[in-house]
Amino acid sequence: MKKISEKVFNKKMMIITIICVAFLLTPTINAKLSLSTVSASTSRTSVDEVATVGDSIYDLLIVAPSCFVDELRPLVCHKYQVGVSTRLVTLCEVYDQMYWHGRDGAEKIKYYIKTAMDEWGIQYVLLVGNYRLMPVRYCYNADVGSGYEEPCFISELYYADIYDGCGEFSSWDANNNGIYGEWFGNVSEDPDIDLYPDVSVGRLACRNGFEVRTMVKKIIRYETSTYGSEWFNKITVIAGDTYPESLNENWTGYEGEENTLRVLENMSGFEPVKLWTSDGTLTGTRDVLRAINNGCGFLYFDGHANPYRWSTHPPNDADTWIEGLSVLSMTRLRNREKLPVCVVGGCHNLQFDVHFGKLQDDPWYYYTFIPECWGWKLTRKIGGGSIATIGCSGLGMTKEDKESFSGAGDYLEPTFFKQYGVNGIDVLGDTWAATISDYLDTYPIDWNTPAAWDYAIDAKSVQQWVLLGDPSLKIGGYSQ
Numbered sequence: 097m098k099k100i101s102e103k104v105f106n107k108k109m110m111i112i113t114i115i116c117v118a119f120l121l122t123p124t125i126n127a128k129l130s131l132s133t134v135s136a137s138t139s140r141t142s143v144d145e146v147a148t149v150g151d152s153i154y155d156l157l158i159v160a161p162s163c164f165v166d167e168l169r170p171l172v173c174h175k176y177q178v179g180v181s182t183r184l185v186t187l188c189e190v191y192d193q194m195y196w197h198g199r200d201g202a203e204k205i206k207y208y209i210k211t212a213m214d215e216w217g218i219q220y221v222l223l224v225g226n227y228r229l230m231p232v233r234y235c236y237n238a239d240v241g242s243g244y245e246e247p248c249f250i251s252e253l254y255y256a257d258i259y260d261g262c263g264e265f266s267s268w269d270a271n272n273n274g275i276y277g278e279w280f281g282n283v284s285e286d287p288d289i290d291l292y293p294d295v296s297v298g299r300l301a302c303r304n305g306f307e308v309r310t311m312v313k314k315i316i317r318y319e320t321s322t323y324g325s326e327w328f329n330k331i332t333v334i335a336g337d338t339y340p341e342s343l344n345e346n347w348t349g350y351e352g353e354e355n356t357l358r359v360l361e362n363m364s365g366f367e368p369v370k371l372w373t374s375d376g377t378l379t380g381t382r383d384v385l386r387a388i389n390n391g392c393g394f395l396y397f398d399g400h401a402n403p404y405r406w407s408t409h410p411p412n413d414a415d416t417w418i419e420g421l422s423v424l425s426m427t428r429l430r431n432r433e434k435l436p437v438c439v440v441g442g443c444h445n446l447q448f449d450v451h452f453g454k455l456q457d458d459p460w461y462y463y464t465f466i467p468e469c470w471g472w473k474l475t476r477k478i479g480g481g482s483i484a485t486i487g488c489s490g491l492g493m494t495k496e497d498k499e500s501f502s503g504a505g506d507y508l509e510p511t512f513f514k515q516y517g518v519n520g521i522d523v524l525g526d527t528w529a530a531t532i533s534d535y536l537d538t539y540p541i542d543w544n545t546p547a548a549w550d551y552a553i554d555a556k557s558v559q560q561w562v563l564l565g566d567p568s569l570k571i572g573g574y575s576q
């Protein structure tokens with residue numbers, strides 16, 4: 097995917113002022129342009145064709161409920177100022193223009209994204225609103241027989257995997273029954289989903305205008321003030337013995353800590369801060385709060401979680417849990433403008449449909465009764481937290497869940513840091529997308545295999561990997 101930094105900056109600067117003024121003077125957003133004249137079912141057009149067809153080319157598409165438009169205007173102006181041409185459309189406009197396309201809200205949004213890619217050449221999509229305000233797609237790649245029986249989970253990758261392998265719109269519903277990404281039986285009922293992202297998708301899971309204003313301020317401040325800051329050059333990694341050997345003789349070593357070492361290998365230019373249970377640097381929440389408050393550009397947790405808290409084990413001690421951070425304890429973070437990009441390994445940290453969303457059978461056990469999930473609270477926190485958080489909307493999968501004993505989160509998470517630290521991909525959504533593509537290159541999916549087995553787990557690993565944050569975010573900020 098083409099990076100923003102490679103774009104022609106000067107030309108865009110000339111039109112920034114004009115567009116910003118025009119935008120601010122426009123009482124309602126007119127997204128009609130030529131979108132409405134284009135069939136949403138046409139196949140992909142090349143970048144060259146886009147340049148001749150469309151009146152304008154946008155990098156970033158923001159889709160939001162109309163109640164958030166005023167709060168998002170400063171973000172649109174800021175994006176123009178840093179050379180990211182941005183189009184803000186309301187959900188009503190999306191539904192209006194996609195009237196004849198899409199069976200439900202999520203599919204209409206996906207058709208709109210496809211059209212915006214074909215017409216405008218957009219590379220980034222920012223969805224604004226939690227699951228009540230902005231539709232989510234539930235993916236039914238089921239963990240049958242795993243003991244947890246998670247039939248479905250939120251997949252934001254659905255909005256990013258626009259084209260199938262033949263360049264056609266990818267519905268994720270091959271058998272056309274309105275149940276997406278089905279994998280219940282001995283083979284997938286919705287096989288051959290491409291999964292490769294064609295656009296980078298992130299979400300601000302805001303519940304109200306106050307949270308939108310908070311996130312807009314955080315993003316603008318991060319992109320304009322982070323560059324050159326000393327704190328950014330640190331990476332904090334937090335882990336322990338994820339799978340105590342006492343439970344299974346194959347679980348030798350301290351899996352979480354081993355993964356943090358793989359991450360650090362990929363981030364050789366950064367000063368590491370290690371919090372491990374094995375050497376006593378991680379004894380509880382206070383250690384985590386202190387490390388984050390000191391400032392770091394990146395933050396990586398690897399262990400166990402639910403929507404409320406992240407924890408891990410000391411070495412070979414399955415009975416003891418060491419809590420790292422919870423929705424409650426993160427209110428004590430005071431890292432202010434020193435906002436890390438956070439990647440978290442664990443179950444359900446980014447299950448952002450908690451609180452009467454897709455309630456589990458036992459909301460008290462699964463912590464789905466809480467008002468906001470771990471990943472969103474950390475991201476939207478005032479006075480600190482993260483600038484963006486990446487993790488699992490469903491049950492986090494690791495190599496221990498696979499018969500082949502390789503891949504899943506153990507490959508996915510260190511690969512994010514490889515894409516940034518080694519390959520230099522420094523726009524957050526591109527890093528997210530490149531990580532997923534790398535995973536699929538390494539672990540191609542065989543859809544003619546049973547549910548809940550290795551290939552289904554590989555598919556789930558990427559399907560449930562959610563980015564809560566701005567996909568067009570310049571990691572480390574802009575130099576000017």
Ligand SMILES: [Ca+2]
Nearest residue numbers: 269273275278
């Ligand atoms: Ca289906």
Ligand SMILES: [Ca+2]
Nearest residue numbers: 257259290292
């Ligand atoms: Ca694709």
Ligand SMILES: [Ca+2]
Nearest residue numbers: 339347348349
């Ligand atoms: Ca172990």
